[in-house]
Amino acid sequence: MKLRTWFLLPAWLSLVLLFAVPFAIVLAYSFLTRGVYGGIELPWTAESYRRLFDPLYLAILWRSFAMALAATALCLLLAFPAALFISRAARHKNLYLQLVMLPFWTSFLVRTYAWIFLLRDTGLFNTALQALGITHGPLPLLYNDGAVLLGLVYGYLPFMVLPIYATLERLDPALVEAAADLGARPMTTVWRIVVPLSRPGIVAGSVLVFIPCLGAYLTPDLLGGGRTVLVGNLVQNQFTTARDWPFGAAVSIALMALVTLVLVVFLRRESEPLA
Amino acid sequence: MAELRSSASAHAAQVLRYYFYYSMAPILELRKLVKHFPGQQAVREISLVIPRGSFFSLLGPSGCGKTTTLRLIAGFEQPTSGDVLLNGEIVNQRQPYERNVSTVFQNYALFPHLTARANVEFGLKRHRATEIDRRVREALELVGLTGKETRRPAQLSGGERQRVALARSLVLQPDVLLLDEPLAALDPKLRKQMRLELKAMQRRAGVTFLLVTHDQQEALSMSDGLAVMNEGRIEQVGSPEDVYLRPRSRFVAGFLGAVNWIGGAGIRPESVRLLAPGDVAPDRHVRGIVTGSVFLGDCVQVLVRLHSGEDTVAQLPRRAALFQPGDPVQLTWSAADEMTFP
Numbered sequence A: 001m002k003l004r005t006w007f008l009l010p011a012w013l014s015l016v017l018l019f020a021v022p023f024a025i026v027l028a029y030s031f032l033t034r035g036v037y038g039g040i041e042l043p044w045t046a047e048s049y050r051r052l053f054d055p056l057y058l059a060i061l062w063r064s065f066a067m068a069l070a071a072t073a074l075c076l077l078l079a080f081p082a083a084l085f086i087s088r089a090a091r092h093k094n095l096y097l098q099l100v101m102l103p104f105w106t107s108f109l110v111r112t113y114a115w116i117f118l119l120r121d122t123g124l125f126n127t128a129l130q131a132l133g134i135t136h137g138p139l140p141l142l143y144n145d146g147a148v149l150l151g152l153v154y155g156y157l158p159f160m161v162l163p164i165y166a167t168l169e170r171l172d173p174a175l176v177e178a179a180a181d182l183g184a185r186p187m188t189t190v191w192r193i194v195v196p197l198s199r200p201g202i203v204a205g206s207v208l209v210f211i212p213c214l215g216a217y218l219t220p221d222l223l224g225g226g227r228t229v230l231v232g233n234l235v236q237n238q239f240t241t242a243r244d245w246p247f248g249a250a251v252s253i254a255l256m257a258l259v260t261l262v263l264v265v266f267l268r269r270e271s272e273p274l275a
Numbered sequence B: 001m002a003e004l005r006s007s008a009s010a011h012a013a014q015v016l017r018y019y020f021y022y023s024m025a026p027i028l029e030l031r032k033l034v035k036h037f038p039g040q041q042a043v044r045e046i047s048l049v050i051p052r053g054s055f056f057s058l059l060g061p062s063g064c065g066k067t068t069t070l071r072l073i074a075g076f077e078q079p080t081s082g083d084v085l086l087n088g089e090i091v092n093q094r095q096p097y098e099r100n101v102s103t104v105f106q107n108y109a110l111f112p113h114l115t116a117r118a119n120v121e122f123g124l125k126r127h128r129a130t131e132i133d134r135r136v137r138e139a140l141e142l143v144g145l146t147g148k149e150t151r152r153p154a155q156l157s158g159g160e161r162q163r164v165a166l167a168r169s170l171v172l173q174p175d176v177l178l179l180d181e182p183l184a185a186l187d188p189k190l191r192k193q194m195r196l197e198l199k200a201m202q203r204r205a206g207v208t209f210l211l212v213t214h215d216q217q218e219a220l221s222m223s224d225g226l227a228v229m230n231e232g233r234i235e236q237v238g239s240p241e242d243v244y245l246r247p248r249s250r251f252v253a254g255f256l257g258a259v260n261w262i263g264g265a266g267i268r269p270e271s272v273r274l275l276a277p278g279d280v281a282p283d284r285h286v287r288g289i290v291t292g293s294v295f296l297g298d299c300v301q302v303l304v305r306l307h308s309g310e311d312t313v314a315q316l317p318r319r320a321a322l323f324q325p326g327d328p329v330q331l332t333w334s335a336a337d338e339m340t341f342p
Helices: A003-030 A047-052 A055-088 A093-105 A108-119 A124-131 A145-170 A173-181 A186-197 A199-214 A218-223 A231-239 A245-270 B002-024 B066-074 B116-126 B132-142 B158-170 B188-205 B216-222 B240-245 B250-256
Strands: B028-037 B040-050 B055-059 B081-086 B101-104 B176-180 B208-213 B225-230 B233-238 B260-262 B265-267 B273-275 B284-295 B299-306 B311-317 B328-333
Touching: A003 A245, A047 A055, A047 A245, A055 A093, A055 A145, A055 A186, A055 A199, A055 A231, A055 A245, A093 A145, A108 A124, A108 A145, A108 A218, A145 A199, A145 A218, A173 A186, A173 B101, A186 A199, A199 A245, A218 A231, A231 A245, B028 B066, B040 B066, B040 B225, B040 B233, B055 B066, B055 B216, B066 B101, B066 B176, B066 B208, B101 B158, B116 B132, B116 B158, B132 B158, B132 B188, B158 B188, B188 B208, B188 B216, B208 B216, B216 B240, B216 B250, B225 B240, B225 B250, B233 B240, B233 B250, B240 B250, B260 B311, B273 B311, B299 B328
Parallel strands: B055 B208, B055 B225, B101 B176, B176 B208
Antiparallel strands: B028 B040, B028 B081, B225 B233, B260 B265, B273 B328, B284 B299, B284 B328, B299 B311
16 A cells, blocks of 8 residues: 555544444434334334424524524624734734633633533622622523523634634735725725635634534533523433434434535635635 | 804915915925834934925835835834925824825735726725726726726736736825835836836826835836935935936945946946057046956946956947957046046
8 A cells, every 4th residue: 555545544544433434323323213211223214304394393403503603693703803903913912812722721511610600690790790789689691592602602712713813814914004005994994805805714713613503512501501402402312311312313414414504505605716 | 253254264274275285395295204113223314305296216225214214104104203294294193094195015915805996996985986987997097907807816917916006006196106116026028118107107197106116227217306215314316317427425326336446436337448558548547457248238348357456347339349358458438427425
């Protein structure tokens, strides 16, 4: 075998063992019958897929989609100015980048739990608000859609900041000067020149945030308090309490199909040559 | 009523002032302009008046402060001290988008995501101009780019990109068009052609051009006036003939062309003639030995080592009597061609 083949072997092996084989198993499960105590049994059936179109499950899929979209939009709104600021900073650039990545020093689980302590009825925010006399009685900050959205935006913000920063860093400063020179005020320059030219970073960041948000289950589980069921929680439920492995597998496949669809539509539009 | 009268007289004063500035004040003036960067004095007190409608050049070696001067005029940098005046008005505090000057950047800085037309339209839209279509068409005509409107910068050649950059700025009819080494990115043949075209464009557009370059041929061939800069200062201001023929410093003499230094005087190679040792030399002359010659097509350069030890160059017409290496010669020139410095 050629050297090149040897070098690629680990990548191929891990792709086959860790992706192709598990994917085939999940696909096979989704077409089998639910076992009495969990697990799977013959015969083959498409029953699980038919159940997907139950309005209850369609609603969950739709809610997950909307939640992921909202989280992505909010991340973009927060990340773009931050990335712009860091890329234009004359000094301390590395410090700012370190600050963006600082949350990764602790486990995602711990950080999500920390939000519970901040948001709950006797948490920091509610205690402070009441102590200052701004509110009387605790605000419902935790265990709702808002808390889940906050958790998602918080968790995935760095994945939006970094790719946008990377494209802004490569942006020729002369283009910004040229825009000002031609009479564009700073906001116009950002909107007409900087945003369009950082599109590759915006697209990459959006994909990096949207996909994990769509399948997120830890954040909605902890911060949604079980009330906010997203597709990730649905899958988890089917494999644990509901003991319906074929349906759980079918939901997973549907989720993957949805992600693939979004990526294909999105990236095909973006792959048009720009420059 | 009193209010009305005072506002009317204020208006009249404004009109008068405008008329005064517009007719009398130079289009661009630099007054004791200074710019320090940390650990570096980029511009050390420059004063300069650029006549309205002229093609003016800032010429100097790299690092002489000419680009910084241009950026101070455009508003990309703030002066440490001194003033920039446009039409007699101090514009130090104005942002680049509030100054009626426009820059052609060294690498053109065209917006890569916009077509040639959209690049040209960009400034007009920012100024909420009327008749955008007509003005864009005229600007593209002026620079000779009709038919390439829908191309993106990546689909244009270097020369065409430069034309877009020129059109993009000229369409705004700026008081002064600032050009930062605009020909440096072009290949040599195109560069020579663009010199003539730039000059022609400037005449047709009637806009004051301020060109920054390190290429003395460029500055000499295009400019009505030029300032030679060195180490953050202006060494000399004048017409191309002035600075080339009557340089006021050794630096200017040497930067604008080759110089033979003979006994403290500078003589351009093309002002020198060679005679055989026996001939009667009419004017100034020194003796030397030919050490070589270089054929340049349109002329010949003969290298002569003087008896006093200096190496000199004589630039001669191709048909002038050719000397062989080792031949003794007389180097002669006319006293009028000598450049002397205090």
